[in-house]
């Protein structure tokens with residue numbers, strides 16, 4: 308069995324049927340007919356068949372999926388056009404009208420909107436619970452519960468869900484468990500090793516790693532991935548050949564990038580925690596994080612995601628100072644998304660003001676002074692210096 312770093316570079320190479328060291332981009336929508344009618348019939352119906360028609364599959368998509376399945380220690384994986392394509396296709400492969408889903412208060416915002424505006428409209432019932440409270444998940448189980456959907460660390464406040472507890476709870480009650488592993492990346496966290504059934508990703512983030520593509524992935528058993536593939540065939544969100552090729556290239560350096568990002572984020576979090584204008588630094592790797600011990604027990608590294616709450620005399624001043632930092636930071640671009648080689652900063656209260664109610668925002672801890680950072684691979688001294696000069700301007 309090869310080690311993770313080796314798999315990142317070599318897994319699924321057999322899908323490259325040419326002699327080139329780097330897999331070509333199969334920029335084609337369709338493929339030559341097979342040798343005979345039986346083979347053609349097989350190509351037309353086999354899940355993820357890589358050489359039939361692009362919506363069914365593509366050799367690079369198969370190669371990327373092989374790498375991601377290996378990382379997530381699942382039997383199989385499917386790559387799709389975006390993280391939301393992966394999340395919606397995977398959930399729709401589990402639930403139908405009349406079913407019940409248990410989810411968290413805090414999720415990626417579009418996942419929350421998908422549950423609220425889409426699933427509920429199609430007759431699926433959702434109960435949201437506090438992810439830090441194991442008993443809340445247990446108490447929410449109903450006879451028609453089909454799915455427990457979790458995200459850890461969660462967006463944007465970096466709360467942790469107990470993977471081993473949820474994995475076991477699902478097994479005890481015959482409920483499928485699914486986790487959004489985007490924030491952690493499989494370098495830092497492997498949910499399948501804690502008994503979670505399905506892992507979904509926005510590969511747009513750490514997996515791609517260069518902010519130059521959108522993609523999503525679903526990881527699970529061969530049987531489950533076939534179900535998701537059948538859904539995706541109809542929903543039609545296949546990953547384009549070029550984005551797939553970029554994702555394959557990005558994945559080769561995933562371990563190197565994530566290790567550097569983990570290191571930078573911890574150092575910056577330690578520095579920010581001591582700054583007088585910071586009310587609170589929320590980083591899973593700091594002992595001050597309320598769930599640091601749980602995080603240590605299920606994560607190998609603590610990611611590049613961290614949040615700070617800027618200090619002010621009141622809500623208005625905190626809002627103004629948060630806006631001031633956004634304005635004066637030079638290296639940190641004020642942009643959404645995360646997980647790339649470059650550091651980014653965002654203000655969740657303005658980002659999600661339109662899609663979430665005040666109450667929802669409060670429940671997921673989005674205050675006016677809250678800033679979310681995605682740390683990149685720049686030199687740590689420069690990242691700290693950038694904050695130093697920006698803080699000096701907002702005093």
Ligand SMILES: *Cc1c(COP(=O)(O)O)cnc(C)c1O
Nearest residue numbers: 389390391415489509511521522
């Ligand atoms: C970005 C993101 C998504 C959605 O992924 P897209 O590629 O934008 O569709 C889902 N979950 C998390 C945690 C994310 O950060």
